Amino acid sequence: MLLTLEGLDGSGKTTVWEVLHEEFPDAVFTREPTDSWYGEAVNRSIEDDDADSVAELFLYTADHAAHLADTVRPALEEGKLVISDRYSDSRYAYQAVALDGVVSRPMEYIIGVHKPWTRPPDCTIYLDVDPETGAARSGATNKFEQAGFLAQVQSNYERLMDAEPGRFVRVDATQSPEDVIESVVSTIERVTEDADE
Numbered sequence: 001m002l003l004t005l006e007g008l009d010g011s012g013k014t015t016v017w018e019v020l021h022e023e024f025p026d027a028v029f030t031r032e033p034t035d036s037w038y039g040e041a042v043n044r045s046i047e048d049d050d051a052d053s054v055a056e057l058f059l060y061t062a063d064h065a066a067h068l069a070d071t072v073r074p075a076l077e078e079g080k081l082v083i084s085d086r087y088s089d090s091r092y093a094y095q096a097v098a099l100d101g102v103v104s105r106p107m108e109y110i111i112g113v114h115k116p117w118t119r120p121p122d123c124t125i126y127l128d129v130d131p132e133t134g135a136a137r138s139g140a141t142n143k144f145e146q147a148g149f150l151a152q153v154q155s156n157y158e159r160l161m162d163a164e165p166g167r168f169v170r171v172d173a174t175q176s177p178e179d180v181i182e183s184v185v186s187t188i189e190r191v192t193e194d195a196d197e
């Protein structure tokens, strides 16, 4: 089963993902951007305020393709639970903002680029924070972490959740870290038990 964590910068994904290692020791933990050289190229682009938004989409997408081939598909074939900190929805939500005015219907375009070859998540936990909280927690250091940008990203995540309500589970990430973690752990226990039945 493929389970992904999504949310704005500063929503607490990485904090939760780290604690989940202890709760689900048999799971394969992974993330996008990855630690590969593709992911390093992505991280260079994130730090570059002048990076071309189309080039950046394809860097992220290249990293995703390699991530699927190297990590996600092999682990799923072994029957593992895979838990990824960010995945394809991050492209659909973030790069759709970055490509607004560059291509028409950017979210549909980006989903279309992925569709022929990606592996959609079975369940996506959305850590829900308002853009101001996200920007404040993340320190607003890179171009994606500004509250105005994050407000547009948030509305794209809302569109994705409206389109596929069965895949997403929304968790209130303004709660204390302990309460957020408890909600996420109980969600994962529920969806993995349902899948076993």
Ligand SMILES: Nc1ncnc2c1ncn2[C@@H]1O[C@H](COP(=O)(O)OP(=O)(O)O)[C@@H](O)[C@H]1O
Residues within 6 Å of the ligand: 007, 008, 009, 010, 011, 012, 013, 014, 015, 016, 137, 138, 173, 174, 175, 176, 177, 178, 180
């Ligand atoms: N539920 C929470 N309440 C308050 N602060 C939090 C919470 N979860 C995480 N944080 C803090 O917010 C910052 C960003 O968290 P992080 O897990 O890195 O978010 P993300 O990976 O989504 O960007 C960190 O300093 C972290 O300690």
Ligand SMILES: Cc1cn([C@H]2C[C@H](O)[C@@H](COP(=O)(O)OP(=O)(O)O)O2)c(=O)[nH]c1=O
Residues within 6 Å of the ligand: 008, 009, 010, 013, 014, 032, 033, 046, 060, 085, 086, 087, 088, 090, 091, 092, 094, 095, 138, 142, 144, 145
């Ligand atoms: C995976 C991914 C990340 N991003 C952005 C979100 C973040 O601002 C940045 C780095 O991601 P990440 O390292 O997950 O940051 P954080 O832990 O702060 O959420 O890259 C995209 O724009 N598109 C993507 O496909």
